[in-house]
Amino acid sequence: MKRFTQWLRRGNIFIWFSGTMLSLCLLMIVGLVGFIAVKGLGVFWPHALIQAQGPEGAVLGEITSFEAPLGTEPAKVQFRVGNRDIYGQDFKWFQASEIHGRQEPKDALLIERLENGTFIGRIQDISQDGQPIAKAEAAVEEVKRRLPATNKLQAQIRGIEKGAVGELNRKLEDCRQAMESAGSAEARTVLEQQQNSLQSRYNQLQAELDQLRTTAKTFTVTLLTVDGQTKEIPLSGIVRIVPANELSWFGKVRLYFSRLWEFVADDPRESNTEGGIFPAIFGTVMMVLIMSVMVVPLSVVTALFLREYAKDGLLVRATRVAVNNLAGVPSIVFGVFGLGFFVYSVGGTIDQLFYSSKLPTPTYGTGGILWASLTLALLTVPVVVVATEEALAAVPRNQREASLALGATKWQTIWNVVLPGAAPGILTGLILAMSRGAGEVAPLMLTGVVKLAPSMPLDGSFPFLHLDRKFMHLGFHIYDVGFQSPNSEAAKPMVFMTALLLLLVVVLLNLFALRLRRKLRARLGGSTF
Secondary structure (H helix, E strand, C coil): CHHHHHHHHCCHHHHHHHHHHHHHHHHHHHHHHHHHHHHHHHHHCCCCCEEEEECCEEEEEEEEEEECCECCECCEEEEECCCHHHHCCCEEEEEHHHCEEEECCCCCEEEEECCCCEEEEEEEEEEECCEEEEEHHHHHHHHHHHHHHHHHHHHHHHHHHHHHHHHHHHHHHHHHHHHHCCCCHHHHHHHHHHHHHHHHHHHHHHHHHHHHHHHHCCEEEEEECCCCCEEEEEHHHEEEEECHHHCCHHHHHHHHHHHHHHHHHCCEECCCCEECCHHHHHHHHHHHHHHHHHHHHHHHHHHHHHHHHCCCCHHHHHHHHHHHHHCCCCHHHHHHHHHHHHHHHHHHHHHHHHCHHHCCCCCCCCCCHHHHHHHHHHHHHHHHHHHHHHHHHHCCHHHHHHHHHCCCCHHHHHHHHHHHHHHHHHHHHHHHHHHHHHHCCHHHHHHCECCCCCCCCECCCCCCECCCCCECCHHHHHHHHHHCCCCHHHHHHHHHHHHHHHHHHHHHHHHHHHHHHHHHHHHHCCCCC
């Protein structure tokens, strides 16, 4: 008993309690991330196609879920049957007792399409210009042989549409607006010649695209469902053919990484429930970087004023209260402020002064990545201000006095001694701000994020960085797919995978900032905050 009393007096109980709580928190974090990773990464692994006899006839698909019996409720099995354009739904539930005669037919195929989701069934035949050229197994081999060339043709069409055609459309619009504001007949004539040249090039590209589309639709594939219904689609509408029941282990691994790469590097399709999310990844990273560039100067100047220049008084106390209150304001309020001030006031004024020829179509007077980044910069200012003040206070006083004793002015001391010493602490605040800003969604919905962006804010067209463009964001993508999708069952895996990628993006950005902070601390010393 005496030893126990001494143990309590030494405070060991609090050490054990803190360690236990820390371990519990780490366990919950690892469990949460692990759950998201398993749910998200598992969707890309190919599963066997099961054909069975159900209450309404034959059923073919992947078994995606099983519900054990609960009370009087019987056990249920969920099949992913695909064929949304035929059945009206991708998933069907059956009572386990109603499913019998399960088998894995070798000729069953899972066909990933550009439209209407996945088709599960068989290939009946393939036609060229309406004339059948192969049937049954021969048709499958013919489709596999011709599909790579057709996919390359589709990629070429998309490249022309998003690249050359999009650029010509922008140039034609600029030329049209310049003609409206042309001051002389000579200038108008020059602009008309330029417009005619651009229109001629545009017509050539359209003719080329029409020819490529006609070539892509040369071959037609007839698909057959397990219950005998047929569906004709162009070969160019097929992304991938998966003989799920014939794949070896290495084939499944190769298909898994192919799907994973498509998800990371491709554009979305089918209301964001299929395809990739590269634009959302790019938009998230770019928005966080722009926000970081904007929040650091504003926060550092504010902290310098409060810590180094301002004397304690009503103004300083009011500023500190305002900064502290900003940290507790709901993020949606920042979104409303950003919409009213940045978008309508500042953006509208910019349009009136510099883009009046484009009105009533707004350029900066509508949501864009610039206004979204500024809004999030304001939202994260309190975090960086507090961290910067603590870092400035942690710089040793003797370093300041030594600089002043050598004849340096106060500003020279701040610039050459105080700020370098506080840089690691400032980066700590930036890391916290990046983590906070990357996950915010509500302000972005009002200031520039969209479901699908036709073009990204950074591309090869002058001036290359287009801050007026709308963008996609991983957080909004999770909200849109999880709560606004018409096909919620098909969207569930995308929600988990997108959440995992958002976590990964935040971690990578933080690791980059931590590495930079460590290098600055090793070179300059300074605060350890």
